[in-house]
Amino acid sequence: MAATIRDVARVAGVGLGTVSRVINNSPLVSQATRQRVLDVIAELRYNPSQIARSFSLGKTLTVATIAPFFTRPSVVERLRGIEAALASGGYALVVFNVETRARRDNCLRDVPRSQRADGLLIISLAPQPDEVLALQETRLPVVLIDAYADSLPGVTIDDVAGGALATEYLIALGHRRIGFIGDLIADEMSFNFTSSRHRLEGYQQALVAAGIPPRDEYQRHGLHGRYEARVLARDLLELPEPPTALFAASDTQAMGVLEAARDLNLAVPDQLSVIGFDDIDVAEYLGLTTIRQLLFESGERGVELLLKRIANPATKLEREYLPIELIARGTTRRIAR
Amino acid sequence: MAATIRDVARVAGVGLGTVSRVINNSPLVSQATRQRVLDVIAELRYNPSQIARSFSLGKTLTVATIAPFFTRPSVVERLRGIEAALASGGYALVVFNVETRARRDNCLRDVPRSQRADGLLIISLAPQPDEVLALQETRLPVVLIDAYADSLPGVTIDDVAGGALATEYLIALGHRRIGFIGDLIADEMSFNFTSSRHRLEGYQQALVAAGIPPRDEYQRHGLHGRYEARVLARDLLELPEPPTALFAASDTQAMGVLEAARDLNLAVPDQLSVIGFDDIDVAEYLGLTTIRQLLFESGERGVELLLKRIANPATKLEREYLPIELIARGTTRRIAR
DNA sequence: CTGTTAGCGCTTTCAT
DNA sequence: ATGAAAGCGCTAACAG
Numbered sequence: 001m002a003a004t005i006r007d008v009a010r011v012a013g014v015g016l017g018t019v020s021r022v023i024n025n026s027p028l029v030s031q032a033t034r035q036r037v038l039d040v041i042a043e044l045r046y047n048p049s050q051i052a053r054s055f056s057l058g059k060t061l062t063v064a065t066i067a068p069f070f071t072r073p074s075v076v077e078r079l080r081g082i083e084a085a086l087a088s089g090g091y092a093l094v095v096f097n098v099e100t101r102a103r104r105d106n107c108l109r110d111v112p113r114s115q116r117a118d119g120l121l122i123i124s125l126a127p128q129p130d131e132v133l134a135l136q137e138t139r140l141p142v143v144l145i146d147a148y149a150d151s152l153p154g155v156t157i158d159d160v161a162g163g164a165l166a167t168e169y170l171i172a173l174g175h176r177r178i179g180f181i182g183d184l185i186a187d188e189m190s191f192n193f194t195s196s197r198h199r200l201e202g203y204q205q206a207l208v209a210a211g212i213p214p215r216d217e218y219q220r221h222g223l224h225g226r227y228e229a230r231v232l233a234r235d236l237l238e239l240p241e242p243p244t245a246l247f248a249a250s251d252t253q254a255m256g257v258l259e260a261a262r263d264l265n266l267a268v269p270d271q272l273s274v275i276g277f278d279d280i281d282v283a284e285y286l287g288l289t290t291i292r293q294l295l296f297e298s299g300e301r302g303v304e305l306l307l308k309r310i311a312n313p314a315t316k317l318e319r320e321y322l323p324i325e326l327i328a329r330g331t332t333r334r335i336a337r
Numbered sequence: 338m339a340a341t342i343r344d345v346a347r348v349a350g351v352g353l354g355t356v357s358r359v360i361n362n363s364p365l366v367s368q369a370t371r372q373r374v375l376d377v378i379a380e381l382r383y384n385p386s387q388i389a390r391s392f393s394l395g396k397t398l399t400v401a402t403i404a405p406f407f408t409r410p411s412v413v414e415r416l417r418g419i420e421a422a423l424a425s426g427g428y429a430l431v432v433f434n435v436e437t438r439a440r441r442d443n444c445l446r447d448v449p450r451s452q453r454a455d456g457l458l459i460i461s462l463a464p465q466p467d468e469v470l471a472l473q474e475t476r477l478p479v480v481l482i483d484a485y486a487d488s489l490p491g492v493t494i495d496d497v498a499g500g501a502l503a504t505e506y507l508i509a510l511g512h513r514r515i516g517f518i519g520d521l522i523a524d525e526m527s528f529n530f531t532s533s534r535h536r537l538e539g540y541q542q543a544l545v546a547a548g549i550p551p552r553d554e555y556q557r558h559g560l561h562g563r564y565e566a567r568v569l570a571r572d573l574l575e576l577p578e579p580p581t582a583l584f585a586a587s588d589t590q591a592m593g594v595l596e597a598a599r600d601l602n603l604a605v606p607d608q609l610s611v612i613g614f615d616d617i618d619v620a621e622y623l624g625l626t627t628i629r630q631l632l633f634e635s636g637e638r639g640v641e642l643l644l645k646r647i648a649n650p651a652t653k654l655e656r657e658y659l660p661i662e663l664i665a666r667g668t669t670r671r672i673a674r
Numbered sequence: 675c676t677g678t679t680a681g682c683g684c685t686t687t688c689a690t
Numbered sequence: 691a692t693g694a695a696a697g698c699g700c701t702a703a704c705a706g
Contacts (some may be wrong), residue, residue: 096429
């Protein structure tokens with residue numbers, strides 16, 4: 001069917017090796033020979049088989065990514081950074097999307113083993129200790145993005161500091177009754193997202209530091225999603241003594257909070273201040289105050305670390321922290337007294 | 338290093354073929370032998386190499402996707418459908434993101450040739466005739482999603498009908514001065530998106546059918562994006578005799594229109610009706626009236642067509658049209674008189 | 675500079 | 691039911 005390197009060699013009247021050298025731009029071919037081979041390649045419409053190439057080389061020039069809900073704006077933006085960095089390095093990107101616990105476990109177990117890729121990027125998923133061990137056994141270079149695990153390299157932000165930053169800002173605006181809306185605390189059945197948990201920690205620390213005792217009833221957790229956050233927030237805002245400000249662990253959840261405020265006819269920011277996290281695209285549109293993190297860059301940096309590790313697996317464990325920044329917009333204001 | 342099939346065979350004291358049969362669940366192995374081999378596999382932590390397997394089989398169990406701006410909500414949703422359908426079929430997904438004209442051309446040319454994948458899905462990009470020819474020459478099964486090309490299978494919606502549907506709705510609400518905001522008309526330098534152009538056609542047809550002459554100054558085109566649409570809309574709305582309703586070729590652009598209205602202190606829908614296209618996630622949040630198309634499903638159906646073609650390349654050219662639906666929300670209303 | 679050859683790890687006949 | 695052997699298309703080491 002399709003021409004092989006052997007066909008090219010035969011027609012051009014040269015050896016296999018020569019054709020291979022031409023394909024790979026080796027300098028050890030005379031100009032004349034090279035041209036002849038090139039002509040035959042064009043004539044035969046020959047395309048080197050990537051699979052055969054990978055096989056022979058022992059590398060796939062492919063990087064695999066496991067991401068939960070890759071449809072979430074923050075994840076998409078990280079993926080975009082990954083793709084861009086990978087493409088400029090000549091690597092292809094294969095994506096595994098994970099929306100159930102079972103698939104998370106399967107992917108984490110099987111993808112590294114399949115040897116389809118030269119490296120693996122895991123987004124927003126923290127492998128458990130036993131999974132880390134299994135991962136290391138495969139010897140496949142791995143980098144975590146927006147997640148942390150002992151003895152695995154990664155790029156993240158300081159989520160605790162982020163949570164504190166958001167909360168301190170609300171405190172500085174005079175708020176004392178500050179609520180928190182975040183993801184479900186990881187349990188057996190869930191994904192082990194850690195960022196929401198850390199942001200909660202930062203929230204609590206900031207409160208304590210300001211002499212405000214954190215109240216349990218001000219902290220609500222649910223599945224990540226606009227609708228879930230809306231329900232949670234509505235509940236929270238109907239408390240006898242409701243919060244005057246709400247910190248949502250993500251912009252998506254903050255949108256749910258905004259909806260809840262609308263449901264209850266609470267004016268934002270006059271009666272309720274709202275702050276989110278991530279600074280996804282739509283945050284600007286909504287005028288949402290939020291904590292910005294560099295999503296695109298996290299993908300880029302993750303790829304850099306990974307490629308370094310692929311080139312030299314002995315590279316010492318690197319962990320990179322990306323900066324965060326408070327973006328004050330219109331959903332927060334000094335508390336009315 | 339890692340154990341190979343040969344190691345397993347040796348340790349288990351069986352032939353290569355037997356191990357292969359066990360791996361592939363062939364029934365031609367005795368229960369006893371199978372168990373012995375399985376034990377050795379576990380003991381050696383053997384994982385069959387996917388690359389070697391692909392190579393030997395002559396198939397990669399991978400599908401490639403070329404998508405422009407895969408960060409756009411509508412594209413992401415299609416990809417999600419693709420990934421889901423692929424995963425359940427045992428295929429992996431490799432993604433190429435295209436954000437420049439040059440990369441579009443390169444991908445269209447190189448990806449099919451590289452033989453990295455058993456099939457190719459092209460999203461929202463219409464190959465030119467010469468590109469179609471080159472594509473067909475590679476004999477790689479291809480399916481278009483949200484794009485059309487002669488002699489290539491695909492799944493799309495009827496964009497002309499969609500444009501007409503949106504426009505007729507505005508007309509039915511009493512609007513006569515209806516503007517259109519869409520993508521740049523394809524030129525040498527751009528991507529050849531066709532959907533916006535077709536929606537414009539539908540818009541014009543509906544207008545004519547209602548006896549309203551389309552006015553050139555009511556039709557604006559720019560790069561796809563919220564900001565660009567905002568600028569375009571602002572300009573349009575500052576006309577001496579501005580439109581009372583605006584049809585945006587996508588929800589993202591409709592958001593820009595909404596911003597423009599805000600800029601000019603025009604109340605929506607009281608002073609201006611706005612309708613979008615796609616019904617992306619955020620449309621519901623914004624209460625945006627729009628034309629819904631089945632994005633996720635378009636990915637699923639594209640995969641189905643593609644897998645069918647991979648299984649049997651002689652499958653006759655299939656083209657599938659997905660339904661559209663008007664979703665009336667809060668950004669449109671009967672014109673005040 | 676160039677041709678030849680030995681694998682890479684697996685699937686698949688083909689015998690047995 | 692199972693072992694042996696022939697590739698799949700390419701790269702790289704080796705010999706000229």
